[in-house]
Amino acid sequence: MINITLPDGSVKKFDAGVTPMDVAMSISEGLARNVISASFNGTTVETKTPLTTDGSLILYTWNDAEGKKAFWHSSSHVLAQALQEMYPGIKLTIGPAIDNGFYYDVDFGDNVVTDKDFKAIEDRFLAIAREKHEFTMREASKADALDFYKKENNQYKVELIENLEDGTITFCDHATFTDLCRGGHIPNTGIIKAMKIMSVAGAYWRGDEKNKQLTRVYGISFPKQKDLTEYLELLEEAKRRDHRKLGKELDLFAFSSKVGQGLPLWLPKGAALRDRLEQFLKKAQKKAGYEQVVTPHIGQKELYVTSGHYAKYGADSFQPIHTPNEGEEFLLKPMNCPHHCEIYNTKPWSYKDLPKRYAEFGTVYRYEQSGELHGLTRVRGFTQDDAHIFCTPDQLDAEFKNVIDLVLYVFSSLGFENFSAQISLRDKENREKYIGSEENWEKAENAIINAARDKGLNTVVEYGEAAFYGPKLDFMVKDALGRQWQLGTIQVDYNLPERFDLSYKGSDNELHRPVMIHRAPFGSMERFIAILLENTAGNFPLWLMPEQAIILSLSEKYENYAKKVLELLENHEIRALIDNRNETIGRKIREAEVQKVPFMLIVGEEEEKNGTISVRRHGDAGKSNQSMTIEEFAAAVQAEIDKTLKAF
Numbered sequence: 001m002i003n004i005t006l007p008d009g010s011v012k013k014f015d016a017g018v019t020p021m022d023v024a025m026s027i028s029e030g031l032a033r034n035v036i037s038a039s040f041n042g043t044t045v046e047t048k049t050p051l052t053t054d055g056s057l058i059l060y061t062w063n064d065a066e067g068k069k070a071f072w073h074s075s076s077h078v079l080a081q082a083l084q085e086m087y088p089g090i091k092l093t094i095g096p097a098i099d100n101g102f103y104y105d106v107d108f109g110d111n112v113v114t115d116k117d118f119k120a121i122e123d124r125f126l127a128i129a130r131e132k133h134e135f136t137m138r139e140a141s142k143a144d145a146l147d148f149y150k151k152e153n154n155q156y157k158v159e160l161i162e163n164l165e166d167g168t169i170t171f172c173d174h175a176t177f178t179d180l181c182r183g184g185h186i187p188n189t190g191i192i193k194a195m196k197i198m199s200v201a202g203a204y205w206r207g208d209e210k211n212k213q214l215t216r217v218y219g220i221s222f223p224k225q226k227d228l229t230e231y232l233e234l235l236e237e238a239k240r241r242d243h244r245k246l247g248k249e250l251d252l253f254a255f256s257s258k259v260g261q262g263l264p265l266w267l268p269k270g271a272a273l274r275d276r277l278e279q280f281l282k283k284a285q286k287k288a289g290y291e292q293v294v295t296p297h298i299g300q301k302e303l304y305v306t307s308g309h310y311a312k313y314g315a316d317s318f319q320p321i322h323t324p325n326e327g328e329e330f331l332l333k334p335m336n337c338p339h340h341c342e343i344y345n346t347k348p349w350s351y352k353d354l355p356k357r358y359a360e361f362g363t364v365y366r367y368e369q370s371g372e373l374h375g376l377t378r379v380r381g382f383t384q385d386d387a388h389i390f391c392t393p394d395q396l397d398a399e400f401k402n403v404i405d406l407v408l409y410v411f412s413s414l415g416f417e418n419f420s421a422q423i424s425l426r427d428k429e430n431r432e433k434y435i436g437s438e439e440n441w442e443k444a445e446n447a448i449i450n451a452a453r454d455k456g457l458n459t460v461v462e463y464g465e466a467a468f469y470g471p472k473l474d475f476m477v478k479d480a481l482g483r484q485w486q487l488g489t490i491q492v493d494y495n496l497p498e499r500f501d502l503s504y505k506g507s508d509n510e511l512h513r514p515v516m517i518h519r520a521p522f523g524s525m526e527r528f529i530a531i532l533l534e535n536t537a538g539n540f541p542l543w544l545m546p547e548q549a550i551i552l553s554l555s556e557k558y559e560n561y562a563k564k565v566l567e568l569l570e571n572h573e574i575r576a577l578i579d580n581r582n583e584t585i586g587r588k589i590r591e592a593e594v595q596k597v598p599f600m601l602i603v604g605e606e607e608e609k610n611g612t613i614s615v616r617r618h619g620d621a622g623k624s625n626q627s628m629t630i631e632e633f634a635a636a637v638q639a640e641i642d643k644t645l646k647a648f
Helices: 020-027 029-034 065-086 115-130 142-151 155-162 225-241 243-249 268-287 301-307 309-316 337-344 393-413 438-454 495-499 525-536 556-571 585-594 605-610 630-644
Strands: 002-005 011-014 037-040 043-045 055-060 101-107 136-139 170-174 177-180 194-204 213-222 298-300 329-332 356-365 381-391 419-425 459-463 472-478 484-493 515-520 549-553 576-579 599-603 612-617 626-629
Touching (some): 020 029, 020 055, 037 065, 065 101, 065 115, 065 170, 065 177, 065 213, 115 194, 142 155, 194 225, 213 225, 225 243, 268 381, 268 525, 298 301, 301 309, 301 329, 301 337, 301 495, 337 356, 337 381, 337 495, 337 515, 381 393, 381 525, 393 438, 393 472, 393 484, 393 515, 419 438, 438 484, 484 525, 495 515, 549 556, 549 585, 556 576, 556 599, 556 605, 556 630, 585 599, 599 605, 599 630, 605 612, 612 630, 626 630
Parallel strands (some): 002 055, 419 459, 549 576, 549 599
Antiparallel strands (some): 002 011, 037 043, 037 055, 101 213, 136 170, 170 177, 194 213, 298 329, 356 381, 381 515, 472 484, 484 515, 599 612
16 A cells, blocks of 8 residues: 645545546545546656555646646647658657647748648548547657657757656657657547647757757647637737737837837837836835935946946846946946945945835846847846845835835736745755855745735745845736736845945944845836836726826817816816827717827817717716816826725
């Protein structure tokens, strides 16, 4: 008998040789029907792998990330089989699962695959899937594995096998198809009910441009046709919400090849949007006791050598700036924190002076590879809503919790309600990539764990995700499409105060090291605005909208009244403009809808006579306009703003 420990901590006894599927069946038939993958003692296994020792078993369904990984990896095998049958003589390389679906890299020889071929590939794929072939793992000697692929003249698989150790090589078989594989499959192909080829692209073998370019075939599969339909609808909605598309339509930002890749240009509306976000946070920060500082965009190389940022980012950053003085080098700053450490160091401090809270909307620069740049979410120059708190160890807990409160305030004011907090700790094994002592790291990690627990946050722990100088509390937000983004971050750092020799005089008249908290509720202005754009589809909270209302006059006769309405709105601090072009009212309304202006205020003879406006809400096509006085409209606008924008 062996003891199997389940995720809830319960232990069940089974005969040696029991399979994960047997364990699932012993729990319930419903679970057994849904189990598609498993792990035993932390290693991925097949659902029919015999278990012969005591251990911990986790059963995965489609709803689990590991279940999807097995589902999509198995699907890549079916895709490979379909391609091999349709294009004899092709050479298969690798086919992993990815975040959404899977791909297979193929040397198609003289064949060319385009979107016109997708339907035929999908049909052959689904025909194979319907035959319910079981996936079966088997071991192979290195010699046999090499012989198999040499006979197929597949130099790619031969190269992979040559780098493997004898005794570690396995194949996966299903139907008439076999492939080099480490394992992790669903029980059979019949579980796959829907599949779509998403695209094809070029990909160099092993990512090296010196190697031959292969064809990467991307696909995605699901256990139900309904899931595929919903996914494709979600993709279409994501295209409509793409911040690059919306940013252009709403005149928020642009890029210029002359200025340089990854360096956004903020247009007037976008700059105003950024400014409102800055003022919103600055107001809250002032109440929370932060002091605003400004630091240069560059610093001497030695500054970043001291902080450790040069070792971390130097190789992937912009090249040093050389001055006429021999040996003098400056860098575009990759982070604001070294500058803030030097601000702290401008004078001696007592424990009575702490905490010191320095805040800055500071622009930093990283040389991201051109292939990694993406709109505003991955750029080379970005502005962080950065702040650094220097406090005593006794103040750390309260200060950290106060920052959590500030992040939650930002999220609630901007409509981010679905989020979790990720406690990002060091890698359990590899400690070499982190600076600082074991003792300080333990203190920093415990401070974050305890603060998150006391604030009642919904947390997950991720090892290996800490910054090189300290652990983090990262806020993971789900947007309107269910996608997860990392936004706000808070970090505890005992190391930079050590590197910069920061100190304060304690009550014992001795010098002590302060603790440093790094925090950025937005993360970066660019990335935050991109995510906000996609989450709201450009329909920002009313307090943040570039224009809250647009006045549409029915004809030139009512332009003076339109100007009077604008003046009254401005007196109520409502952002508005007049569209007095010689266009039909219908066209003006359609264009205001595209610009996502929240309120269209139509003025004509009746409105001028009664001193009113006819109010139409964005997106309310088919609904009757509402007649209001300016005061009534202003009160309604303020009431809506007050619902989301609370005082901090």
